[in-house]
Amino acid sequence: MRHIDLSDPGHVGFLAADHDGFRAHIRGLLDGLVRPHADDWESERGISRSGWRSLGEAGLLSLEHSGPGFLRSAIFLEELGGLGYGGIRASVAVHAYMAASYLHLFGSEAQRQRYLPGVRQGRLIAALALTESEAGSDLRELSTRADPTENGYRVTGEKLYVANGSRADFLVTLATTRTAQRSNGLTGASLLVIDAGTPGVSRHPEPMLGWHSADVSRVRFTDVDVPADRLVGRRDRAxxxxxxxxxxxxxxxxxxxxxxxxxxxxxxxxxxxxxxxxxxxxxxxxxxxxxxxxxxxxxxxxxxxxxxxxxxxxxxxxxxxxxxxxxxxxxxxxxxxxxxxxxxxxxxxxxxxxxxxxxxxxxxxxxxxxxxxxxxxxxxxxxx
Ligand SMILES: Cc1cc2nc3c(=O)[nH]c(=O)nc-3n(C[C@H](O)[C@H](O)[C@H](O)COP(=O)(O)OP(=O)(O)OC[C@H]3O[C@@H](n4cnc5c(N)ncnc54)[C@H](O)[C@@H]3O)c2cc1C
CATH class of the missing domain: 1.20.140.10 (Butyryl-CoA Dehydrogenase, subunit A, domain 3)
Incomplete structure (x- = not known):
């Protein structure tokens, strides 16, 4: 059987010698923190709260998204995939990379302060809510609305197939903010970070063929009032x-x-x-x-x-x-x-x-x- 040779610093060319020690370190952490619980998380259809916390405490939810340190993230992602549980890897990746990246890249300082420490510690679980019944590959068909109010936005609509959906503490959500007639493309769509405990947010697990531990769910927003400071990035420029x-x-x-x-x-x-x-x-x-x-x-x-x-x-x-x-x-x-x-x-x-x-x-x-x-x-x- 061919294993990755940790003693070969040039095995993929783009990695430095010290990355091998890091890979071994990550493997050890995943073997100790994830592998023993993986089957339970599969049957419970989600990573436990204590599981998230231990991943956070081990520093596995705070690896770099950019810069030279991203190569460490690439190693982590490869090793996470190598555990062989699609649901666990999707859940962690949506939390620490996909949803969090919107706050890293486009969030205000206040938003980063409010959410990212909790994400890194595994205290706050993140989800990304883009897909709808008519808006998957083509997000221009978006129908979730975020209508302007005196203090922010009122959100109404339904998102599908949201990983971490029923356990997330907040959801980075795509909604249309345009008030005029439909225009072409995603012009007029915006991203909002919505706290899952806000009145009007309801979640329903949607069991899938696989990815059992990814907690894939349907998320409904019914007249959800979202403060103006939860707009991520520029309005209408999602x-x-x-x-x-x-x-x-x-x-x-x-x-x-x-x-x-x-x-x-x-x-x-x-x-x-x-x-x-x-x-x-x-x-x-x-x-x-x-x-x-x-x-x-x-x-x-x-x-x-x-x-x-x-x-x-x-x-x-x-x-x-x-x-x-x-x-x-x-x-x-x-x-x-x-x-x-x-x-x-x-x-x-x-x-x-x-x-x-x-x-x-x-x-x-x-x-x-x-x-x-x-x-x-x-x-x-x-x-x-
Ligand atoms: C397990 C799982 C987890 C997910 N997690 C999330 C999540 O966390 N957040 C989120 O927002 N979404 C999530 N999704 C949704 C996912 O992003 C969408 O399923 C994906 O974007 C495709 O959209 P759709 O399923 O609506 O398929 P559609 O857009 O309806 O397309 C149906 C099929 O048509 C085909 N097709 C699409 N485009 C073309 C084309 N241009 N030419 C020819 N054929 C085409 C493809 O085979 C596609 O599968 C998840 C999906 C799955 C299965």
Whole structure:
């Protein structure tokens, strides 16, 4: 079985020698703080409050979003993905990276002071509420409204598939603030940070095929009064903010998927070495070896590309094309890897409680969430 060689400082080119010690440190923390609880969080459909706190205390929710330190985040995301629980990794990534990035990038000083210390400590859980029934890949179809009032905004609408949705303390929410007739594009949309305890906010868990510990929920806003100082960034200019933040989101999703592929391949290697068919280990059969070799070679390419994307982010140069290529290729490779893993496990992999089955269910969300593959292919084509 091929493990990442921690003694090889140049294994992906973009990392320095001291990153290996950091990776080992992260692995140790995740092994101690997440792995023993992961199955419970899956069955409870969310990370426990104490789980969030311990992640925060260990410093795992306060790694860098930009600058040279982002490479440490990339390692963390890869290792988090490598645990093999799609729901846990999505939950943590939405909290510490995707939702939090809007406050980091566009929030006022007061908003950062109010929310980010709690996010880093695991005291406040964050969610990102963009998607609606008619506004997924095309956010221009947004219908959640934030109508201006004397003191701020009154928000009405429904958001779907919100990870951390029923347990979040606050939601970074996309809503239309335009008062005039519909205009083209997302002009007239704004981002608001809404405290989940505000009257009029109701949440309903929406169990998904996989990602069980991600607490995916429907969130309804019924005449929710939001103070004016909760506007994140510029009013009516959410599009400009989203363009930047969605590239970051795709990079994060891509690195998680890279880790997920490694986990899946390690499971597969272990199985085909042990399981015997026709009197020999399954991995002796050439058909099996070649399938795994194809996956391994794709994994090497995608992983290397992932660190290239992370390096661009660390240097303030991440672009839509790079982020899209990574997310597209990494999440689709994760599906192929999970499907192959299940196939070679035979019926035992198809049992509802089999690890291979969970990996497959989790992997299937990757090419949909945070930008469907078809949308990403459009973006890659358009930036060619
Ligand atoms: C497990 C999970 C967690 C999620 N978490 C969150 C969250 O925390 N916050 C949040 O706001 N949203 C979340 N989402 C929603 C996610 O971002 C959307 O599912 C995604 O943007 C796609 O939107 P949609 O599902 O409405 O699909 P639609 O936009 O309705 O598209 C349906 C399908 O059409 C195809 N398609 C889309 N665009 C094109 C195109 N240009 N050309 C050809 N075919 C196309 C794709 O196959 C796509 O899957 C989550 C989704 C999942 C599955």
């Amino acid at each position: 599009l400009q903010h989203l363009v930047h933040a969605l590239d970051f989101e795709r990079l994060v999703a891509g690195m998680l998927a890279v880790g997920g592929v490694r986990h899946c391949l390690d499971l597969l290697h272990a199985f085909v070495r042990e399981h015997r068919v026709k009197g020999v280990p399954l991995g002796t059969h050439q058909a099996v070896r070649h399938r795994i070799a194809d996956l391994e070679s794709s994994y090497e390419l995608v992983r290397h590309y992932g660190y290239r994307a992370a390096w661009l982010q660390a240097n303030g140069r991440l672009d839509t094309r790079t982020a899209s290529v990574l997310k597209l290729r990494a999440t689709e490779l994760a599906v192929t890897a999970a499907q192959t893993c299940l196939q070679f496990h035979g019926a035992r992999g198809y049992a509802a409680d089999a690890v291979a089955a969970r990996l497959y269910r989790d992997a299937m969300a990757g090419p949909i969430a945070a930008g469907a593959s078809e949308l990403l292919r459009d973006l890659v084509y358009e930036t060619t």
